[in-house]
Every structure is written in structure tokens, then in C-alpha cells.
Amino acid sequence: MDLQAWFNLLVKQIVATSWLEWFSVSFGVAEVLLARKNKVALYPVGIVSILTASFLLVEAKLYAETVLNLYYLVMSVYGWAMWKSKAQSGASEVSRSTSKEKYITFSIALFGWLFLFLVLKHFTDSDVPIMDAFVSSTAWAGMWLLAKRKLENWIWLNVSNLVAIPLLFHKNLALFALLTLFLFIVAIFGYLDWRKALLAKEEEKIAPQNILL
Template sequence: MQEILSKTTWIEWLGVAFAVVQVLLAQKNNIHNYLFGIAGILLAMYVKFHAKLYAEFSLDFYYLIMSIYGWLFWKFGKQQTETPITFTTKTEKYKATGIVFIAFTIFYTFLTRFTDSDVPVWDSLVTAFAWAGMWLMAKRKIENWILLNISNFMAVPLLIHKDLYLYAVLTAFLFVVAIFGYINWYKILKRQQHA
């Protein structure tokens, strides 16, 4: 345990703390969740870049853009009626599968040709599933939680391999949150169908 703590930087502690506060504020529907999320993502990007997790870095960059967009939309945008939660259609399943394959191919090619990544397959797989999951989440498809958890499941040992123990714990926490997210969305979906 002492060795694990000695390998953990203050930047990791702060980044994970911001991420936890962000999740707690998001559950309370508090707009400030985005500000903590942005701070946590910036710190995670720094840590992951130095750990040579370049695909994870690009995923965090995507999260950063979406967080800034979400904060600006929430604060200044005109809110529309909420899109209902639905099951993924056959066409959307093909598209999500395509996103996984295309994202994996792009990231793997980039990592093996232009970086010194020592885990190009692993890093690319984690990121590809997360990109597809985020696409389904934006479309309010319940299966987003499954793809995000495939990514989380693969990310935990990857982060441990890179001695990023706090981020591994955070990702395991997000894995559990995604299980409850799926259950909650399923209940909402069933209520929508009976309304």
C-alpha cells in the first residue's frame, strides 16, 4: 500500500477529487458539476499524457469539449423538451459497432506510427468503446451504459498497469455508477412505455 501511495502524485489526488465532486454535483442536478468536471479532466489529461495513454488523453479531450458545451448550454442555452430514453435500433447498433471499429483503427494506427505508446491495442480498445458509448448516450440510448462499462472494465487494469491507481479506483467507481445508470434508465424507459 505504501508503494502505491508513493507512486500517486498530488495531481492525481486532485484530479480524482474533482471528478468525484463532479459526479456528486451531477446527481444533484447542480450546474457547478461542469466546472469541477472541467478541472478534473484537465488534470487527467496531464496525467494520462505523461503516462503515454494517448488515446485516453484524446478521450478526455472529447470529454472536455462536451463538458464546456454542456456548461454553456445549461447556463445560456434554450432548454427544449427532454429526448426520451429508447432502445438502440438495429441501424444504430451497426453504427455503434462501426464507431468502435473505426475509432480503434484510427487510434491504433496513430499510436503505433506516431507515438511511443507501449499499450496501443489496449489504449485504443478502451477509447473506441467509450466513444461509441458516448455517442449512444448523446442519443439517449439505454445501451450506452453497456458500452461505457466495457470501456471501464478494460480501463481499470490498464490504469493499474500504468500505476495510475487513483484513476483505476475512480474508473471502478464509474463502473458501479454505470450499472445503476442502466437500472435507472430501464425503469424510466418502462415508465415512458406505460405513460
């Protein structure tokens, strides 16, 4: 497809976009901007986006992503509680994943992909089981890390976004595809912002030791 044909198709899809998709996308944009700023408000805003997006994903037969949204809902409640209870959760500050957390993250992505693929392949009429399962499983891993305020959450979420963009466009969900592209870009800056904050915190811990020496 040439660029002009792609643009014409995109415009046609956007014009035909439902008000529910516009509404869901707006809250999705707000959610990722709040996440970049490390604000706990990302969770209630995200819950609104999750609930509205679920209806659209079912209609598009993206069943794994619908299940992903249910997982998002659970993790949003979990993350909201974690971020609000800073002293008890240990999630008050951005940190790097431990070796154990990295192992858990890879396990969530790998086994989640296999499980979702088998379910989609044998129990649904999905026509994109491999990609749909991959998008969901890697996003599962990213959301788990986000709830724990781990820097690497941005990497996993962007792996998911990178595959989700063409998948959503293929399913004629133009605004969701554009939103995911936006999320991909913001996630890059989110990673850089969180990394900067983390390095600053690490330097603060090193500074007193240098003074003592």
C-alpha cells in the same frame, strides 16, 4: 502477484499519488454520481476533471486516452448544450438507441479502435497500443450516447472501464484505476436507474391507450 503483494503495491502507489490526481479523481467521482442522477451539472464538473487528468495521462504516455479526454471535452460542451436545450435537441428524456444510432455507435467503436491503434503503433512510443486504443474508442461511443441521453451509454462506458482498470494499474495510476473501478460499479446502477425511468415513461404512454380500449 499474490494478494498481499498487490495490496502493498496499491498502498505504495496511493501514498505517492500527486495532489493533481487526487483533485482530478474527486471531480471524476462527482461527475459520474451526477450522471447517474441524470443531472446536467455533470458536464461542468466533468470538464474540470478532464482538463486536470489530461496532464497526468500525457506523463504516463497514454496518448489515446489523452485524445479521448479531448474528445470528452468536446462532447461535454456538446452534451451540456444538448441537455440545456431540451426542446430543440430532443434529449430531454432518457430513450433507447434507434437502429441508426446503434450502427453509428458500433462504427465509432470499431473504426475508432483501428484508427487509434495505427496511430499509436506507428507514430508514438506507446507500449500498450491495443488496449489504450480499445479503451478510448469504446468510451467515445459511450460518450456520444450519453450526450443524447441514450440508455445504452452505460453499457459502452462499462466495456471501456472493464479494460481500463488493469491498464491504469499497470501504468501505476492507482487512483485513476480505483476511480475507474468505482465508475464501473456506479455505471451498473446508472443503467438500472435509467432503465427504470425509461420503463416508467413507457408505461405512462401505454396506460392512456389501455383506458381508451
